[in-house]
Amino acid sequence: MNHSSLAIPTLSLTVTLIPKHPIRHLPPPILRRNPKLVFPLRVNETPTSLAAKRVVRVSATVDGNEKTGNWVNRLPIPGLGAENVFRLISSATGSPIGQFISSPVTFLHSVDPRIKLVWLLTLVVLPARANIVVRLGLVVCTALLSIFVLPRQVWMDQLARVSLLSGILFITLGLGSDGAPAMLQSRTPPSTITSLPNLPMSLSGYSYMLLKLGPLQFTRKGLSVGSTAACLTFIIFQSASICLATTTPEQLALALRWFLFPLTYIGVPVGEIILTLLLSLRFINLVFDEVRSVALGIVSRRVNWKQLTALETLDIFASFIRRIFKNIFRHAEQISQAMIVRGFKGESSSHKIYFFSGSSNKIADFASVLCLIGVISTALLSEYFLV
């Protein structure tokens, strides 16, 4: 947008322009030769000269002549500059990933975290083994659950990203897994070689090749591989996200400790594993904060990247990474000091970690276990009925 078209230079009204990028002296706006402003102008009233809608028609063609032939290639491509990279880093690490959402409280908040872990494990295993119909059904159910449980902004953002990722996987694997020409990996030798008549088409309409896009072909094998990878990715990401959004890290750690407890009899340090997990969950956010703040620090310096050579730009990136590691190690040192001050002696067995798991709702637990049994049964039966 051209900022000059928004300015009102001849009036005493205070207009504050907030430029998106560096403040610079804007050229005077192009006004009509005789702007007929109605005085006195009242506050919040739009001048008649500015109220008219401006329609600018621009057309261009690539005609291939020597003067304008490659003008498209000379356009600046946003997003590749060093500053944009730092902006992307700061904005990407600023969005919470897999964060517990304490409100609104849904029925999933009151489900026992151990049942949620079993659900997660089931949803990792099932899509890889089940029929494509069951896989798609699980995807739809997971998406509906996300919509039902998560706040609108969260599920819209998450579903869009995961769908995009799954879609890319589906297309690339679907076309790439069996996309080589059939002559190179022929299951049946062509009739020109065997001098036999072509095999008759399947009476039931079966066809190995589902779609042909020029040199690419979409076969049943591609469909199977692509749908498995896409569905698995979608379900794993989204179910983990739902689980993390409705379960506190302490609840997850408590559930994990319950499952790992038998391993203590064979000498596995379960207590240390759980404490490490909790500290990691805390530390991950500190790392994100650190990356964001250092990236923002570089962006706010307004470095003139165009004047820098490639080596100098690389040097700034190296200092960025060096600074992050330095700060992270300092954080780790300070947190270890804080743990010592707060009574931690270095042995997880001598320091009790209190988990406030909250009271789970028995009805919600029972319903979720029933649903789990139903999903597993459906997946097992689909192997026999949906072949």
Added chain:
Amino acid sequence: MSGQCLLQPSPSRLFPLRSTSTTLSPSVNCRIGVSDYVAVECRNLCFSVSTRQGISVPILRDCSFRIPSGQLWMVLGPNGCGKSTLLKILAGVVNPTSGNVFVEKPKNFVFQNPDHQVVMPTVEADVAFGLGKYHDMSQEEVKSRVIKALDAVGMCDYMQRPIQTLSGGQKQRVAIAGALAESCKVLLLDELTTFLDESDQVKV
């Protein structure tokens, strides 16, 4: 002045703010040694660090003072004069080069930056972390202490909130609650009000 300041002339100065105990008579505790009325005592405390070139840089030099129980004292001084280092020595995080230190137990220390203090992912778990050293404490008592401490700093509604969703001031209040939950006899606070707004500073 209800306490005795034994600091050598140096940039940092120790000031008593007010007595929090009405039964304590500060004038009777001016005896060096472990006394029932002395909460913190340092004598000839020295701390220095070595640079890469091997040069010893003194941070604290011959620092001596005594703080009676039940009082609130404040260390004032310019940046870099060693206030935080002194508190870290009192907290037991840093060992002094020489000198004697006595701090009554149980003690707790709230760091300058709450991100360095808060170690657990959610608010209630972090406040309860310091209570893990008391093995004989029941779960109900821990829960009760956590609720009381969070209530004291006005964070009772944030019990299950992830730490990273809190502002700097809220994290600072969680850090204070973690210290309060232990019912310490000595509370060492390093620039406690740095992240707090005006109303919270007044409350503190």
